[in-house]
Amino acid sequence: MKSINLAQSISLAFTEAVRQQLSRQIGLSPELIERVVAHAAPVLIAALMAGATTPEGAATEFSTLRSAESNARIAEELAHIVTTVAGIKDLEASGDSLIARATGRRIAVLSDQIAGQAGVPPQASHVLSGMVGAVLFGMLKHHVLIEQGEVEQLPALLDAQLPAIAGYVTDGVARSLGFDHAANFNDSISARLDALTSRAAPQAPTLTNGAxxxxxxxxxxxxxxxxxxxxxxxxxxxxxxxxxxxxxxxxxxxxxxxPTQADAAAAASSERPVAARTRAASGVAPEPAASPSAALSAVAAPALPVSSVSSVSAAAASATPAAVVSSDAVAAASSPVVSAATTNSQLAFRVDRTGVPQLMAVVGSDAEKQQLVDALTRKFGAGRFTSDVTVEARTAPAEWLGHMDDLLLLMTLPRAEARIDGRRMELGGAATSEALGWRERLQREFGSSWDIAAFNAxxxxxxxxxxxxxxxxxxxxxxxxxxxxxxxxxxxxxxxxxxxxxxxxxxxxxxxxxxxxxxxxxxxxxxxxxxxxxxxxxxxxxxxxxxxxxxxxxxxxxxxxxxxxxxxxxxxxxxxxxxxxxxxxxxxxxxxxxxxxxxxxxxxx
The missing domain is CATH 3.30.1330.60 (OmpA-like domain)
Known part of the structure; x- marks a missing residue:
């Protein structure tokens, strides 16, 4: 992969027109904006260099720069983005997020150092540093895609930046990056990156579905x-x-x-297709109301690896114009079902901040409905919960009713959310807290045949x-x-x-x-x-x-x-x-x- 002067490329992206527009929006002179950009770019590049000295760090940075949040067209779109306050805020937030995800460091720690170097207020430095971070990742993404770069080439690409950024790495910046002082960073970073580059890199994964x-x-x-x-x-x-x-x-x-917990679960079980977001391809004119089970089923399932996702596009290609693309509809294409007319039982609930649960469910019989209502009444008392339980024919048995003790306990957690579709469960709100451990606990109690994960937008x-x-x-x-x-x-x-x-x-x-x-x-x-x-x-x-x-x-x-x-x-x-x-x-x-x-x-x- 060819080298590129990232600091210079970033400075060129902030053209005079861009700086003038930013000056009108944030009240800082174009000259000061140019000075902040000139200092922020080398400091953020140094942060990437420090983070890429381990295989795990390089992999994290590479995946971050290749993520959807990183905009490969940032150079051509920057002039348009900065014309509105909302665009500037979005760009700042994107850069902040990308830097944090890639390096594990909040950009505020680095922007304080940049503010001192450039002689501007910390708040202005933070805004511009976030924007520079977004531009940095966009430039990197564009270069890597054009050059067809691989993760093992990233350390060498970053190492080549040292001559351009060394003069901007002060002792304060170096300490923020985990080094004793600036000389320690400048003297050792190349050796660390070279050591990683010289290691044998694993073969890059390839797609094999034939498309x-x-x-x-x-x-x-x-x-x-x-x-x-x-x-x-x-x-x-x-x-x-x-x-x-x-x-x-x-x-x-x-x-x-x-990889995520959902990916790990997928690797241990048969491949399950994934639905993207619910989509209706029909017209906007009023339609008959969807049944409760169809409405609940329309919620997207947890995302799985790319190899699973191809089934979604196949489903879309064969759907009728009025179809709603749902996780159940996609699953039907590749998973055996009891009957073409059988739908999954459904449960969704949310607990308010006072601990009162609100619930919606679809079950297959009056007996199951009564079993659910009785369990709620015993646990919370009459009038201490709200429920909307619908009985629909051809609905599969509600297996989750056999685990009501665990679900009722979760319903006592303020701000907890959960949604069950067949044997899939998505957690939201307070239920996703790793400290509380609800996902692991429910997975253990429900068993390996259940897919339990936190919803991740x-x-x-x-x-x-x-x-x-x-x-x-x-x-x-x-x-x-x-x-x-x-x-x-x-x-x-x-x-x-x-x-x-x-x-x-x-x-x-x-x-x-x-x-x-x-x-x-x-x-x-x-x-x-x-x-x-x-x-x-x-x-x-x-x-x-x-x-x-x-x-x-x-x-x-x-x-x-x-x-x-x-x-x-x-x-x-x-x-x-x-x-x-x-x-x-x-x-x-x-x-x-x-x-x-x-x-x-x-x-x-």
Missing amino acids: AVDAMVATPPAVAASTPRRQSSPKWVWPLFATLALVLAAVFAYVQLH DRTVLAATDAFLRAMTRLTDAGSPCTATEVAKVLNLQVVNFAKSSGHVPSSARENLSVTAQLMKACANRAQPMRFDIAVFSDNVGEPRANLQLSQKRADAVRAFLVDAGAPANLLDAKGYGAARPVTTNLVASGRFANRRVEFVPAAS
Whole structure:
């Protein structure tokens, strides 16, 4: 992998126009902003160098820079991002998060040192250092993707930065990074990185599901271009393939290098498919209300490795336009079931801060409903809980009723949340505390046949991104990806996970939306335009009018981003619906996450 002067690249990204815009937004002169950037870049690079001196540290940094949060297009998008306060805040938060995840250090510790060097207030230094951190990771991601770099090459790439950053590593910075003084850092860091580089690196994992895009990710472009294909795609879709390959490479690297408890459980059991976020590919007109079991089933399952996720895109490709892509629907494609008409029993509950549980359940018989209500009454007393229990025919027996003692104990924990779908259980709120150990305890009591995990929005977003990109690749590879009803099924796999109360398109969604815009532009250029309504929904937290306004703001933001990325403006309409038409319960975090959604709905031409 070729070297790159990261500090210089970061400084060049903060052009005069960017510094002028930042000056208007944060009240610091362009000259001071330039000075902070000039000091922050070397200090943050030094932090990465210090963290990459062990195999584990290098792997963590590599997976972080390849994650969805790291924006490989940051250099070209920076001028647009800094035009709003919300964009600046999002960029600062992203940089803070990336540095903390990669190095285990909060950026505030380093920004205090930067403030002293640059002679600016600590708060201003913190904001700009966070932004520099986001730019640093974006630059690294872009370089690694272009060069097809591997994790074992990262220490050498960082070692090459020493001549450019050594003069900015003061004694204070060195101590913040775990060194005795600046000379100790400058004299020893190269030897530590060289020692790691010289070790034999394990072979990089590859994807083996045979899809064309997998070959593009695992094989250099020259090789991929010569690989025989059963069906040649039109030349006009190849720019999409290039983008998809780059983004999939990042997703794959993140999943492989960021194992979780859910991944460990998956490795020990048969492969279970994963649903991304709940998606409805139908129109926005009012529909008959979904049954309680369908609503509860729509909550996304815990994210599993990429090898599992491919089943999601297959399900999307065969779904009917009005289908809701749910974890149960996906599981049905690869898992044996008792009967095609049998659905899982469901349970979801949330405990308020005073210890009063609120519960929703779907069971198969009046006897099971009575058993549940009786258990709740014995534990909490009449009137000390609220429940909405529905009996639906063809619902499988509620195996969780045999573990009510454990569940009732969890229901005494203020702010705990849980949701059960068949033999899958997701924990939320206070139930996810590692100190309390509820996941381990419930796994032990329920047994190895149960899949119990904490809901993780980041992992769900990552799984959704992978499902979307794989489905998009299959769509473009088919040679005629301009049928709006089919395209909508794929577009509705992606997740636009807005920050709380934010109407600014998050960095994690920008690459997916850019791919969407490129496809719409390509189809329009071929006289096959696709018109979509962008429908945005919220959960039910907060005042209804505020939710309606926020959902409209988000719909407008998605439309504006797509238009800026090349989608024809006359083919897109945007409307926010607030908390209307929830696809699942709002009782639990995963349900609220699913209800906060963006849907692409084919519109009449």
